[in-house]
Amino acid sequence: MGQFFGSIYCWFEDFFGLELANYMWGLASPEQTTNLFIGIGLWMLGISFTMAAIFYYVVNHPQLNHWWGWFIFLLLNAVFNGIMGCQWVLTDYYAGKMYNVDPLTNQQVPLNIYESNCICFGISNMILSVLAFFIISCIIKWWSTNVSAAPFVK
Known part of the structure; x- marks a missing residue:
């Protein structure tokens, strides 16, 4: 499952950065050794499915039976997933977990990951959630x- 989500998110690794992609794979930091793409991918699918189900089965109003009614829920889904994706990695960034240990000095060296990379990851999650919402x-x-x-x- 991690390979599946990781390969999909890495379509955008040039956008959010190779360092962040390696961190998300669990390869770049001794602090983080698990594949983070599984969790974020499952949450993205869950939110997208929930938003589609709310539109089609809870709201289910005839006045929204237009492209713009569906588009409102698509945008809400994208915004929720964009914020969630950005916050997912910003939490680790602000906690100082994005570092590597220099083998010569045994000192922590920060990875070349910045807030802008985390925001770009959120935008990538937003784009993938639009695709997921459409398919669902x-x-x-x-x-x-x-x-x-x-x-x-x-």
């Missing part, structure tokens, strides 16, 4: 009573 919408929309045509309403 195409799968679950058929059983909705009022908005099953969204977003492809003519």
Whole structure:
């Protein structure tokens, strides 16, 4: 599962940085040795599924059976996932967990990861959540009573 999410997120590793990608894989710091892509990927899918289910089965209002009604929930999903992705890595950044140990001096050396890399990771998570929301919408929309045509309403 970690390989799956890691390979998808690494489509954007040029955007958020190779150092952060290696940190997320659990390769760059002795403080963090687990694959963080599993957790963030599962949360992204969970939030995307929840937002789609809320649109199609909880709100389910005929006035939202337009592309713009669906787009509102797509944007909400993207914002939630963008903030969550950014905060996921910023938490480790502010906690000082993003370092390596210099073998010669045995001193902690910070990785070349900055707040901008964490923000770019959040944007990457946002983009992937849009894709996930679209795919989930195409799968679950058929059983909705009022908005099953969204977003492809003519």
